[in-house]
Amino acid sequence: MTHTIERRDFVMGLFALPAFAVIASTARPLFGAESAARTLVVVHLAGGNDGLNTVIPIHDPNYARLRPALSLAARDTLAIDGQMALHPGLGGFKKLYDSGQLAIVQGVGYPSPDFSHFRATEIWEAGDPNGGVSGWIGRFLDETRERRGLRAVALSNEQPPLALASSSSPPVTIDDPRDFTLPANAGMLRTMYADSARQGGTRAVVGEAGLETFDAASKISNLRQGSSAGYPPGELSTDLRRTAELIGSGIGIEVVHLSFGGFDTHVNQLGKHNQLLTQLGNAFAAFQEDLRRRGLSKQVASVIFSEFGRRPAENFGGGTDHGSAGPVFVIADGVRAGLHGQAPSLASLDNGNLVFTTDFRSIYAGLVRDCLRADPRAVVPGAVPLALF
Amino acid sequence: MGSHDVGHLLRRTGFGPSPHEFEAFASLGFERAVDRLVDGLSQPPAPDPAGFNPYLPGAITSGWMERMRSSETPLAEKLALFWHGHFATSLRKVDDPRLMWRQVATFRTLGGGRFSALVGAVSRDPAMIRWLDGNSNRKGAPNENFARELMELFTIGRGNYSERDVREAARAFTGWGAETTGFVLRAEYHDTGPKTVLGESGNFDGDDVVRIITGRPECARFISAKLIAWFSHPDPSESEIAAAASVFARSGGKIADVVRHILLAPAFRSAASYRSLVKSPVEYVVGAIKVAGLASVPAWTVEMPGKMGQTLFAPPTVKGWDGGRAWLAAGAMLERFRFAARIAPDARDAGGTIALGFDGVVPPGVAAVIDRVTGADRVALALSSPEFQLN
Numbered sequence: 001m002t003h004t005i006e007r008r009d010f011v012m013g014l015f016a017l018p019a020f021a022v023i024a025s026t027a028r029p030l031f032g033a034e035s036a037a038r039t040l041v042v043v044h045l046a047g048g049n050d051g052l053n054t055v056i057p058i059h060d061p062n063y064a065r066l067r068p069a070l071s072l073a074a075r076d077t078l079a080i081d082g083q084m085a086l087h088p089g090l091g092g093f094k095k096l097y098d099s100g101q102l103a104i105v106q107g108v109g110y111p112s113p114d115f116s117h118f119r120a121t122e123i124w125e126a127g128d129p130n131g132g133v134s135g136w137i138g139r140f141l142d143e144t145r146e147r148r149g150l151r152a153v154a155l156s157n158e159q160p161p162l163a164l165a166s167s168s169s170p171p172v173t174i175d176d177p178r179d180f181t182l183p184a185n186a187g188m189l190r191t192m193y194a195d196s197a198r199q200g201g202t203r204a205v206v207g208e209a210g211l212e213t214f215d216a217a218s219k220i221s222n223l224r225q226g227s228s229a230g231y232p233p234g235e236l237s238t239d240l241r242r243t244a245e246l247i248g249s250g251i252g253i254e255v256v257h258l259s260f261g262g263f264d265t266h267v268n269q270l271g272k273h274n275q276l277l278t279q280l281g282n283a284f285a286a287f288q289e290d291l292r293r294r295g296l297s298k299q300v301a302s303v304i305f306s307e308f309g310r311r312p313a314e315n316f317g318g319g320t321d322h323g324s325a326g327p328v329f330v331i332a333d334g335v336r337a338g339l340h341g342q343a344p345s346l347a348s349l350d351n352g353n354l355v356f357t358t359d360f361r362s363i364y365a366g367l368v369r370d371c372l373r374a375d376p377r378a379v380v381p382g383a384v385p386l387a388l389f
Numbered sequence: 390m391g392s393h394d395v396g397h398l399l400r401r402t403g404f405g406p407s408p409h410e411f412e413a414f415a416s417l418g419f420e421r422a423v424d425r426l427v428d429g430l431s432q433p434p435a436p437d438p439a440g441f442n443p444y445l446p447g448a449i450t451s452g453w454m455e456r457m458r459s460s461e462t463p464l465a466e467k468l469a470l471f472w473h474g475h476f477a478t479s480l481r482k483v484d485d486p487r488l489m490w491r492q493v494a495t496f497r498t499l500g501g502g503r504f505s506a507l508v509g510a511v512s513r514d515p516a517m518i519r520w521l522d523g524n525s526n527r528k529g530a531p532n533e534n535f536a537r538e539l540m541e542l543f544t545i546g547r548g549n550y551s552e553r554d555v556r557e558a559a560r561a562f563t564g565w566g567a568e569t570t571g572f573v574l575r576a577e578y579h580d581t582g583p584k585t586v587l588g589e590s591g592n593f594d595g596d597d598v599v600r601i602i603t604g605r606p607e608c609a610r611f612i613s614a615k616l617i618a619w620f621s622h623p624d625p626s627e628s629e630i631a632a633a634a635s636v637f638a639r640s641g642g643k644i645a646d647v648v649r650h651i652l653l654a655p656a657f658r659s660a661a662s663y664r665s666l667v668k669s670p671v672e673y674v675v676g677a678i679k680v681a682g683l684a685s686v687p688a689w690t691v692e693m694p695g696k697m698g699q700t701l702f703a704p705p706t707v708k709g710w711d712g713g714r715a716w717l718a719a720g721a722m723l724e725r726f727r728f729a730a731r732i733a734p735d736a737r738d739a740g741g742t743i744a745l746g747f748d749g750v751v752p753p754g755v756a757a758v759i760d761r762v763t764g765a766d767r768v769a770l771a772l773s774s775p776e777f778q779l780n
Contacts, residue, residue: 116534118706159698159705160718173718175696180719183726185766188758189773195754196775202623202665206775209717216719 038332038371039247041302042137042163042257043236044124045280047264048117050273051309051326052354055104055343058085062312062346070269070314080104084339089274092281093329100337101288102329103388105363107344109325109356113308117264117322120307125162127364127380136364137255138166139379140372145169149252150219155239161257170212177242178225182217190214219251226294230286236260237283244290247300254372263306267317280304284331292333301332301371301389303363311352325356328363330388332371340386362386390419396748397663400780401620402426402652403463405676406745408737420653427649429462430501434494443486450701451691453493457675458686468500468644469493470671471619473701476511476543477709478520480702485569488516489702501645504612504637505603508544512595515567521707524566528580531559538707539598545607550587557584558602561593609637613647620651622662623713629656664779667716670697672780673725677772680745682737693728697721717778729772734765743771752776 053070056077057063064071077085078094084106086094096102110129114120123129127136134142141152145168153172154160160171174180183189189210197207226245231237239258247253260280265272284302291297309326325344344354361383365376370389390398395414399406403426406414414422435456443449457466473493480489492514499507511517512535518524521535536559540550564579565572584593589601602608613633617625625633632654633647640646656662668676671694678686694701698721704710736742743751743759751759751771759770771777 116707118708121706154718157696157698157720158700159711159715170714171718173698173720175720180723183723183730183773185726185730185762185770185773188761188770189726192755192758192770192774195757199754201661202667202779203775205714206667206717206778209714209719210722210775213719213722217723 038298039253039300040255040367040371041240041243041300042255043302043304044121044161044257044259045263045276045304045306046117046121046259046261047306048120048308048310048322049263049276049306049326050265050269050320051306051323052312052320053269053273054087054090054277055106055327056085056087057083057343057346059083060346066312066346067314069318070320081339084343087274087277089277090281091278092283092285094281095285096288096331097337101333101335102331103335103337103340105328105330105340105358105386105388107325107341107354107357108305108328108360108363109308109354109358110360111356113324113353113356115308115322115324117307122162124305124307124360127163127361133162133165134167135161135163135165136368136379137163137257138169140255140368140374141166141169143378144372144374147252147254149254150216151252152255152257153216153246153253154257155242156257156259161259163257164255170209172212172216174216174220174246177220177223177246180217180220180223182214182221186214186217220246220249222249224248224250226290230289232279232282232286234279234283236279237286240283240287241290244287244294244296247291248294248296265310265319266315266321267319269314269319288331288333297333301330301335301367303367304329304331305360309354312346312349312354313352324350324353326354328358328360330363330367332389334389336388340388358386359383363388390415390417390422392749393663394419394658395422396745397658398422398426398652399463400672400676401467401657401666403460403467404457404672405679405780407458407679408682408741408745410679411745419658423649423652426462426464427501427645427652430465430468430645432462434462434465434497435460443490447691449486449490449493450694451686451688452490453701454671454675454686454691454694457671458678458683464648465497465500468648469496470669471616472496472500472507474704474709474712475615476517477704477707478516479704483516483519485516485519486702488519488569492516493702501648502643504608504642504644505599507644508539508599508603509596511543512539512562512565512599513572515569515571518565518567518572523562526559526563526565527578528560528563531556531563531580533559535559536562536598540602542708544602544611545605546611549605549607554586557586557593558598560584561586561598562595565595603642606634606638609634609642612642612644613637616644616647617651620648621654621657622659622665629654664776666780667713668778668780669710669712669716670694670699670721670725671701673697673778674728676780677729677732677746677777681732681735681742681768683735687732687735690728690732693724696724697728725778726773730769733768733772736765736768739764739768742768746771746777 058074076088079085122131125135126132152164156173157175160173164171193207193210196203231241243256305328310320310323341358361380363386364380365383365385366388368374368376368379369385460466495510522532526532537555560580564575566575614630636650637647674693755774759767
């Protein structure tokens with residue numbers, strides 16, 4: 001699908017720049033001479049995270065008015081400035097915020113938001129409000145196809161995410177890297193797949209997929225396992241520990257894609273959301289500490305998004321329904337820590353939903369430029385990079 | 390017919406040959422064989438086994454895999470799998486395995502009949518109604534989820550309708566809800582006012598919308614192209630689509646007639662079609678169980694398609710599984726090799742399994758390797774080979 005740059009998108013991209021950000025060209029020298037390209041960890045909070053109870057406009061009277069049952073009291077939350085506070089479960093994020101490792105981009109979305117999980121996820125993963133068949137990471141891989149290594153991995157036992165769909169680099173999904181080992185007959189299998197790769201049609205496709213698998217598995221075979229000490233229990237925590245092991249093995253990984261589900265809190269939200277955010281915060285605090293121990297903290301950045309936020313007004317089931325804009329988090333040693341962009345207004349809603357203030361593509365563009373060290377123009381055309389580093 | 394054609398036909402119309410099926414079909418001519426398979430669609434499906442309980446863990450997955458393995462009418466199961474990927478509904482939201490099982494039973498029973506009747510049944514299907522929010526589609530506050538997917542993914546495809554058509558169609562389905570017991574029409578929520586859908590106007594309800602969209606030429610083309618890519622070969626040509634779509638139109642949308650046409654078209658038996666499709670995980674696992682001559686689906690294999698990226702009853706999105714190259718991600722490939730190594734010792738007869746798996750002729754690139762080993766190791770390599778990943 002071709003992307004046409006609409007004037008509206010361009011204007012929104014400009015508007016997305018925080019007041020204190022330096023408007024920079026793609027040619028400027030990037031965050032200090034010591035930092036080469038970083039590995040980017042992309043985390044999808046699947047189901048639609050309730051952004052309003054994550055980064056909370058705690059003193060806005062509209063917040064308590066819209067949420068008689070779900071609003072949190074200021075004394076229970078973790079204040080980050082005079083207006084905004086973090087959910088009490090996010091103690092791990094507060095620690096990262098205080099040590100200068102957490103950037104929070106507020107009110108992130110795109111024009112004409114979609115409220116379907118699938119369509120909205122497709123839009124985020126494609127990096128295009130029209131959706132599409134290639135992923136934003138996939139286009140980055142295509143743009144930099146000369147780079148070598150096992151470049152992008154999804155930790156999943158499902159189909160590869162659309163974000164990684166590329167025309168040059170077959171997707172690699174791994175459930176557990178410690179388990180990603182070659183079978184005993186791998187040598188003979190390789191001979192068969194190499195033969196198949198030399199033939200035509202679908203035989204070549206399956207042959208190449210096999211060879212790709214053997215390459216990936218032999219690279220991962222010297223995985224530098226680490227300790228799980230400090231990681232809390234939970235699925236995201238396990239995936240982040242695996243991510244640190246993969247990145248630490250020095251096999252050329254540039255992107256790791258993770259999904260952390262359960263955020264579709266239509267009913268009885270308070271307890272469930274607290275569990276999810278507690279794991280999110282503590283897992284990332286442990287991950288950053290693990291990276292520091294491995295001497296990798298300056299080489300890795302993480303971006304955390306959800307396909308949409310939830311409606312400001314709570315529903316009658318103690319939960320919230322699908323909404324629009326939400327916060328995006330960027331975690332790195334060396335990030336421009338703090339709040340970026342504007343918190344969306346609770347006073348002027350669009351059909352009951354938040355109006356976005358930062359276009360998600362400006363974050364992608366900033367990450368492609370300053371973290372993955374590539375030209376963002378082919379990856380997210382028309383987007384103005386948000387300076388996060 | 391030759392063993393090449395027998396294997397090809399049974400892989401495409403089912404889950405590959407068992408030793409017994411291979412013998413039964415080898416004695417038939419190709420057209421007789423196609424007739425037998427397609428005519429099987431009008432037979433009533435076998436009842437569920439006594440004591441079948443969809444609420445037991447894994448029951449619906451193992452129950453369906455066992456049907457795929459043992460069905461006397463494999464084409465009905467293959468079409469049910471096609472429609473499961475087409476009207477892709479997930480247990481993760483429906484949250485009731487009995488409703489998922491019922492939906493697949495509908496695909497099995499109606500999958501070869503008139504497309505309009507199938508879409509009508511899907512519009513009333515409780516799992517679909519939960520999946521695409523039919524219960525919240527009410528007069529004055531229509532939920533467009535079902536109406537949009539109905540046009541975009543289920544019948545005519547993107548580019549053949551407007552946003553207004555979606556909104557108007559959603560109004561026609563207002564009040565079409567579901568309880569755990571079944572479909573309910575909630576008259577107080579139904580919008581009885583006039584609507585205009587794809588240029589036709591009237592006080593439409595959901596059945597009228599189904600009639601209008603399934604009668605469109607775009608629908609005949611959309612469904613025909615997808616059926617050719619499922620049964621015959623990827624990327625069908627314009628003229629192939631037009632020929633199948635005209636069978637669709639002439640027959641009043643009878644899916645069995647379109648399938649028969651696709652199987653009898655010259656392209657189906659061409660070299661370009663043979664082994665041109667990547668087996669989905671469930672086709673791979675059930676196919677291996679069948680060529681190995683096993684008498685039932687082993688319990689440990691039930692979770693294998695999920696590990697390879699295809700959890701039955703839980704497609705990743707309403708678009709279903711992408712299929713093709715997407716089945717061959719690295720982690721999924723390793724799972725295929727592990728499965729092959731584990732099932733190989735259970736094969737009834739190593740030589741017979743290998744002959745059946747390769748339609749009697751082991752490809753040279755495979756033969757050169759498997760001849761270095763013996764017994765179960767040979768079977769493991771054969772089932773892991775690139776050729777065996779293809780349908």
